[in-house]
Amino acid sequence: MSVTKPVALSESYSTPKKGFPKEDLIFWILAILVAFILLVPLYVLVKVSLSSLAQAAAPHPSYLIENPTLDNWRRLMKWEDVRAPLMHSVIVATGTAIIAIVLAAPAAYVVSRLPSNTRYLLILAILFTRMFPEVIIATPIAMRFFGWGLNDTNFGLILAHLIRTLPLAAWILIGTFQVIPMDLEESSAVDGAGKITTLFRVVMPLALPGIAVAAMFAWLDSWNDLLYAIYLFLTERTLPLQVYYYANRGNITDVATYSVMMTIPVVIVTLFLQRWIKSGYLSGAVKG
Amino acid sequence: MVAPLFLYILYFMFIPVAQSIYYSFVHAGTQELTLDNYRTILNRSQFNDAFVNTIGITIMGVTMEMVFGIGISLMLVRAFRGRGIFRSIVLLPLGVPTIVAGAAMLYFVGFNGYINEILLDLGIIDVPIYWQQSGWRGMFSIAVADVWKSLPLVVLILVAGLEGIPEDVYEAAGLDGANGWHKFLDHTIPLLMPSITMALILRAIDAFRIFDIAMVLAGQSIPVMQSFVYFDYRAGNTNTAAAAAVILLLMIVVFVVAYIFLVERRAEVER
Numbered sequence: 258m259s260v261t262k263p264v265a266l267s268e269s270y271s272t273p274k275k276g277f278p279k280e281d282l283i284f285w286i287l288a289i290l291v292a293f294i295l296l297v298p299l300y301v302l303v304k305v306s307l308s309s310l311a312q313a314a315a316p317h318p319s320y321l322i323e324n325p326t327l328d329n330w331r332r333l334m335k336w337e338d339v340r341a342p343l344m345h346s347v348i349v350a351t352g353t354a355i356i357a358i359v360l361a362a363p364a365a366y367v368v369s370r371l372p373s374n375t376r377y378l379l380i381l382a383i384l385f386t387r388m389f390p391e392v393i394i395a396t397p398i399a400m401r402f403f404g405w406g407l408n409d410t411n412f413g414l415i416l417a418h419l420i421r422t423l424p425l426a427a428w429i430l431i432g433t434f435q436v437i438p439m440d441l442e443e444s445s446a447v448d449g450a451g452k453i454t455t456l457f458r459v460v461m462p463l464a465l466p467g468i469a470v471a472a473m474f475a476w477l478d479s480w481n482d483l484l485y486a487i488y489l490f491l492t493e494r495t496l497p498l499q500v501y502y503y504a505n506r507g508n509i510t511d512v513a514t515y516s517v518m519m520t521i522p523v524v525i526v527t528l529f530l531q532r533w534i535k536s537g538y539l540s541g542a543v544k545g
Numbered sequence: 546m547v548a549p550l551f552l553y554i555l556y557f558m559f560i561p562v563a564q565s566i567y568y569s570f571v572h573a574g575t576q577e578l579t580l581d582n583y584r585t586i587l588n589r590s591q592f593n594d595a596f597v598n599t600i601g602i603t604i605m606g607v608t609m610e611m612v613f614g615i616g617i618s619l620m621l622v623r624a625f626r627g628r629g630i631f632r633s634i635v636l637l638p639l640g641v642p643t644i645v646a647g648a649a650m651l652y653f654v655g656f657n658g659y660i661n662e663i664l665l666d667l668g669i670i671d672v673p674i675y676w677q678q679s680g681w682r683g684m685f686s687i688a689v690a691d692v693w694k695s696l697p698l699v700v701l702i703l704v705a706g707l708e709g710i711p712e713d714v715y716e717a718a719g720l721d722g723a724n725g726w727h728k729f730l731d732h733t734i735p736l737l738m739p740s741i742t743m744a745l746i747l748r749a750i751d752a753f754r755i756f757d758i759a760m761v762l763a764g765q766s767i768p769v770m771q772s773f774v775y776f777d778y779r780a781g782n783t784n785t786a787a788a789a790a791v792i793l794l795l796m797i798v799v800f801v802v803a804y805i806f807l808v809e810r811r812a813e814v815e816r
Contacts (some may be wrong), residue, residue, distance in 0.1 A: 281625075282594060283652070284624075284625070285622070286621070287620065288625075288627075288631055289633070291617060291620070291631075292634045292635075294630060294636070295634055295635060295638065295693070295696075296634060296636065298649035298650070298653070299641070299645070299649070301577055301635070301649060301653070301659065301723070302645070302648070302649050302652075305652055313652075316657050316659065317657070317659065318652070318658070318659060318661060318662055320659075338672060339548060343676075348788065357558060360549050360550050360553060361550055363547070363549075363550075364546060364547040364549070364550035364551070365546035366546070367546050367547050368547065378621045386554065386558060387750055388750055388797045388798060388801060389558065389794060390753070390754045390770070390771055390774075390790055390793045390794055390797065391756070392756075392770075392771045392774040392775060392778075392786075392790045393561070393562055393565045393566075393774075393787070393790035393791065393793070394557075394558055394561045394562060394565070395561075395775075395793055396561075396565055396568070396774070396778050396783060396786055396787055396790065397560075397561035397564040397565055397568075398557065399778075400783070401561075416557065417557075419557070420554075420558050421552065423550060423553060423554060424554070427550060477640060477642075481642035481643050481644065481757075482774075483643070483644050483647045483756065483760065484756050484757070484758045484759075484771070486706060487775065488775070488778075497642060497757070498642045500642075500644050500645065500648055500761065501644060501705070501760060501761055503662050504647075504648055504651065504761045504762075505764060507657075509550075509652070510600075511654070512648050512651065513648070516642075516644075516645040516649065518793070519641060519642055519645065520640075520641055520645050523640040523641070523642065524637065524641065525638045527636070527637070527639055527640030527641065528633060528640070530692065531632075531636055536570045542719060
């Protein structure tokens with residue numbers, strides 16, 4: 258797996274053959290069916306967010322968008338109502354992503370330069386932390402943070418989200434750093450560059466796609482989190498909490514509208530960054 | 546350079562886990578060591594439901610994810626026009642928040658939802674089914690939302706595995722006259738096993754810890770382990786909540802150890 262070639266799938270295979278044998282027809286029908294099924298949930302969310310409550314709650318929902326209305330969006334997207342939860346979500350996710358990279362990158366770099374046995378053990382230990390259910394951590398954390406007055410604060414939620422994102426970021430980053438050949442660093446040292454110069458001039462640029470992916474996963478993980486937010490935020494709300502409370506109240510158009518709102522930015526970001534998401538980042542660290 | 550990360554994980558992860566385990570063995574009033582918390586929750590029907598639901602959702606969800614995941618991965622490693630778009634669509638749910646995956650499912654499994662509507666239109670059922678109830682229907686609803694959200698991760702891991710299978714294996718099999726299905730069963734699956742194991746363990750661990758989807762889809766009416774712990778904690782029962790959390794941890798550890806022990810050992814015997 259090489260770092261400099263970000264497009265994983267599209268390059269290594271030959272161009273499709275011309276012609277249309279029967280097998281290909283079945284393949285295409287399958288592909289279109291899969292794509293359709295995967296897209297339908299998003300379509301339905303958008304559709305409900307554009308329909309009136311009466312339409313959405315009708316005994317027989319329509320399959321197509323009929324008489325679209327922006328009423329839900331106008332009613333819910335008043336800046337003074339959206340501002341607080343949106344700001345909490347944006348600030349917490351961004352803070353979590355930055356701190357996760359700052360804390361995890363140096364550690365991941367060091368681990369990636371360890372002998373493979375030790376490295377393998379540490380990676381297993383990181384995977385092992387995933388086995389802890391969040392609630393077993395969240396209960397004492399909530400009690401501790403309430404004692405510190407960190408409930409309903411962005412800082413408290415960032416600290417909590419780091420518990421989950423640090424191992425994730427470290428895992429991706431170890432995989433990133435370990436494929437950067439040590440020869441590069443050695444030859445840079447031979448050329449007279451200091452350790453710090455080498456790190457920032459040689460290693461970091463090569464690791465940038467991996468760092469971007471790690472930051473993106475950390476950001477998404479925080480943006481999506483309901484569990485720590487529901488433990489730590491009692492009066493304030495983040496976007497996932499808003500979705501949860503609207504769903505709890507049973508207002509199905511409001512749920513859809515809020516869902517679409519919090520999904521649009523992340524789908525755009527992931528679509529944009531998809532070419533850097535190499536399958537190798539998620540499994541590379543585990544291979545010897 | 547390693548210290549900040551490890552100190553953070555020690556202080557904010559391992560110590561809380563130890564605290565929870567301690568709370569679970571402590572009597573809420575007298576602060577004496579006791580097993581009462583475990584006895585109390587084992588006698589609560591909500592806990593038993595949560596236990597059964599969690600295991601059911603995990604089995605249904607992970608099975609579907611592996612079957613669809615392997616299928617889609619095999620499609621993705623083929624060369625065809627439009628693969629870039631297909632890949633983007635397959636990876637799309639990766640960015641969708643988990644709670645939104647659950648919310649989207651509301652419109653499918655609701656009484657007036659699309660699953661009932663399609664089944665009615667096709668004439669398979671005459672009366673709408675109530676999906677959001679405890680039992681296999683509720684588990685299925687939650688599992689389907691989980692599958693949609695998690696397929697991209699499974700596909701990413703399996704595609705990496707498939708790309709690592711050298712092409713001469715296929716060529717050799719082709720010379721031996723192996724047809725597609727045999728090629729798949731005899732060569733692809735065994736060589737893909739490390740990736741399947743990893744995807745399966747990762748997904749099962751996450752399925753055991755399912756929370757967002759169950760909360761938004763069913764709240765307290767279909768309890769799962771993590772939502773049970775949350776509601777119990779919110780009700781002020783820190784100690785029994787901790788006991789339930791410890792049981793969930795045990796479920797995960799037992800599953801992982803058993804899987805590795807059974808599957809990996811059998812694989813070694815076969816070699």
